[in-house]
Amino acid sequence: MTRYDSSDLRRAAAAGLQAPSMYNSQPWAFRLRDGAIEVLADPGRQLTIADHGGWALRLALGAATFNARLALAWAGTPAEVRLLPDTDEPDVVARLTAAPHRPPTYTERDLYTAIERRYSNRHPFWPDPVPADVRVRLIEAARVEGAWLDLLVGMTALTGFSEIAHSADRVLRRDQRYQAEMITWTDTESDSGGIPVAAAAAVAEAQDLIPQRNFGGRRRAPGRDYEPEPLVGILGTAGDRKLDQLMAGQALQHVLLTATDAGLSSSLISQPIEVPTARDQLRRSLGRSGFPQIAFRIGYGQPGHPSPRRDVADVLVG
Template identity: 80%
Template sequence: MIRYDESDLRRAAAAGIHAPSMYNSQPWRFRLRDGAIEVLADADRRLTVADGGGWAMRLGCGAATFNARLALAWAGTPAEVRLLPDSDTPEVIARLTPGRRRPPTYAERDLHAAIERRHSNREPFWPDPVPAGVRVRLIEAARAENAWLDLLVGMTALSGFSEIAHSADRVLRRDSRYQAELITWTETEAAADGIPAMSGAPVGEPQDLLPHRFGSRRRAPGRDYEPEPLVGILGTAGDRGLDQVMAGQALQRVLLTATDAGLASSMISQPIEVPAARDQLRRSLGRTGFPQIAFRVGYGRPGTPIPRRDVTDVLTDS
């Protein structure tokens, strides 16, 4: 019987820690149990105000699970995955058991190589359009993980999304507890988590189509944001915890596919965080499912790496 060992655990965790998470909170842990690797939600790192229900934590842990899957497949022992396998232990997000050994596919090699190159880029992108073939790849990446991806094209759709996103952003900015929590995760220059100022966006200006949560720097002259950004809305058929973990896996597959295609990306979560805005977004898309995250994608300079905890800090026996 094939069993994962400590070296497999470290390999999976080393890939998992490069997943995106809200405020770079990194709400995950990894452990080896009975020859399987488990990805666990770290409730101590859940954002109390911004993520009271745990949606963002499950999304981030889903993304970390996808990275771990890639690392194990790259090493020749792909995992069979069960999400939320134990109702009595909801902190166990995924259990990865060894499958049949085989060489990695070309797609797995390419996506694995993109893990450490994927960084959020909150700077303005170049105006070059994303080719239709690449857009199809992004949509197919979401579909491969049981999610859907709508790419907003044209100013009518973008203007509608802009109104929803800015409205949600204003609601969040009026919440003093929300803003206080945000500050604790953005004044982190010497920390191994959070969003350092150098990785934030330029301060927003009235002409910007999309809101910028981490604006902390003056923008360079002539560096306005692209007037027609490519915005993606990723969603799932349901909105249970399982659906949110699935959305995290789908998000990471999409982001790595984008990175492999030479694209940059950054998240836009405000319309998901405000329930009324999320429902308005769902209705604007004509979807019966649930939007789980929005993001901007396009051509730009590589994003800046942000701090990550050491692998030893995310390994646990309990």
């Protein structure tokens, strides 16, 4: 029987900690148990105000699980993944058991090499359209992970999304406890997490189509509005259980890495998901019976600034 060892664990963890997380909170840990690699939630890094229900935590953990899967497959030791494997240990969100050795597929190799190049780029994107064949690849990446992806095309759809997103953003801006928590994760260069100013968007302006969080207070150059017609994606799942949210995290990372492999940048838009009434409006606007789990913008742009990550040793537990 094939078993993972400590070198496999470090490889999986090094890839997993590159996943996206709300405010770059990095709420994960990894351990080796009985020859399997487990992905665990780190409750101490869950956002108590912005994510009191754990939705963003589970999306991040799903994304980290997908990265770990890729790292193991790249090394020729693919994993069989079981989500929420043990009801007695709710912090264990995924168990990766070694499958028979095989060479990585071309897709696995391409996506693995994209892991370190993927980060949230909050700067304006260029007006170049995303090609149709790439859009198809993004939709398929979500589908194979059990999720759906709607790409908003045309100003009618974008304007409707903009209204929902700005409405949700206003609700969150009025919540003083929410804003205070966000400030604690802002303007930091610490490897322990948070968003450095260099990785933040410029201060939002009234004419912007998509709301931006104020992570740094930087003013944009005159005449530099954000893209007037961005490509916006809405990723969702049929259900909204903890399992669905972990699946959504895996799907999100598969989509983002597919975009990165195609030379695209991306950044997440979570405000319409965080506010329940906005999320329901978004669902109805899409004509979907499922649940939107995250929104994001995709496009071509100049290189941004990745947020720092913790050291591998800091996310390994016994």
